[in-house]
Amino acid sequence: EVRLVESGGGLIRPGGSLRLSCAASGFNVSTRHMSWVRQAPGKGLEWVSFIYKGGTSYYADSVKGRFTISRDIPKNTLYLQMDILRVEDTAMYYCAIYVYAEPSGYYHDYWGQGTLVTVSS
Amino acid sequence: SYELTQPLSVSVALGQTATISCGGNNIQSYNVHWYQQKPGQAPVVVIYSDNKRPSGIPERFSGSNSGNTATLTISGAQAGDEADYYCQVSDLRTVFGGGTKLTVL
Numbered sequence: 001e002v003r004l005v006e007s008g009g010g011l012i013r014p015g016g017s018l019r020l021s022c023a024a025s026g027f028n029v030s031t032r033h034m035s036w037v038r039q040a041p042g043k044g045l046e047w048v049s050f051i052y053k054g055g056t057s058y059y060a061d062s063v064k065g066r067f068t069i070s071r072d073i074p075k076n077t078l079y080l081q082m083d084i085l086r087v088e089d090t091a092m093y094y095c096a097i098y099v100y101a102e103p104s105g106y107y108h109d110y111w112g113q114g115t116l117v118t119v120s121s
Numbered sequence: 122s123y124e125l126t127q128p129l130s131v132s133v134a135l136g137q138t139a140t141i142s143c144g145g146n147n148i149q150s151y152n153v154h155w156y157q158q159k160p161g162q163a164p165v166v167v168i169y170s171d172n173k174r175p176s177g178i179p180e181r182f183s184g185s186n187s188g189n190t191a192t193l194t195i196s197g198a199q200a201g202d203e204a205d206y207y208c209q210v211s212d213l214r215t216v217f218g219g220g221t222k223l224t225v226l
Binding site: 035037044045046047050058060061094099101102103104105106107108109111112113114 | 122151152154156158162163164165166169170175205207209210211212213214215216217218219220
């Protein structure tokens, strides 16, 4: 059974750093494209970053240069390193499997339950 | 950057058909995917690649995509379909619509 479990969220002051983890089971993160999506309280979904199974990564403009997506294949875990955090980064952060959809484009298949990040002084 | 526009809210009588639109410039050139999100839960994909249903999604969910508008249709809406719905497209980036709150009356 495919399962994604996020952790690492919490309360952090502006300018601080946090690393989110997404522990995967039922599949190998090295064989799937993976994505992070966030949702501010009471707001809609916002894509944050994805990493192709080959290792290439992309970022939303709002986090580029501050966030880094990575994987630990032996631990079968996806990460999101978040630096220089801002109040507007406050959100529930979800990891998801990012699936190629014929004839083009990708969608988010399995999702975790999310981890809440609160950036506040 | 590419933008997707959804109505903030849609209401439908129990058992009737609900349609939720997703507007974007020449959206027909993209595969459009739809997610359902209930309060306190993670999103679930209900339609992918314009009109394909994942296993486990009821047949009453369908999708179409033409011109500048993609549409999610829920036929015979049930109380359990009340949720927020988001459309999404991707190229080198992923873009979500702002979301539509579906109310089943």
